[in-house]
Amino acid sequence: MQHEERATETKPVERIVRRWTTCDFCQAEIREDAYEVREGVLSLRLGDAYPDSGHTTEQRVDICESCWEAKLLPWLASLGIVPQTHRVDW
Numbered sequence: 001m002q003h004e005e006r007a008t009e010t011k012p013v014e015r016i017v018r019r020w021t022t023c024d025f026c027q028a029e030i031r032e033d034a035y036e037v038r039e040g041v042l043s044l045r046l047g048d049a050y051p052d053s054g055h056t057t058e059q060r061v062d063i064c065e066s067c068w069e070a071k072l073l074p075w076l077a078s079l080g081i082v083p084q085t086h087r088v089d090w
């Protein structure tokens with residue numbers, strides 16, 4: 001006769017409890033509150049996009065608001081570039 005004895009194992013479960021972004025210029029944490037958006041991203045996406053599939057790669061630089069104002073905008077201005085501003089409401 002075969003018998004079974006069952007036991008319950010408790011395995012530790014690793015989960016992400018906090019996620020944050022740091023500025024690639026000054027390494028400061030880019031802080032956001034629950035309803036506040038403060039995100040600076042400069043990115044280049046390359047790839048192929050078809051109706052049912054595709055792939056892309058993205059190069060991304062995260063920038064805090066201070067570095068955006070003090071470092072990125074002056075550099076862009078020196079090249080004659082003025083970023084476009086778009087308002088998004090939902």
Ligand SMILES: [Zn+2]
Pocket residue numbers: 023024025026027028063064065066067068
């Ligand atoms: Zn910064």
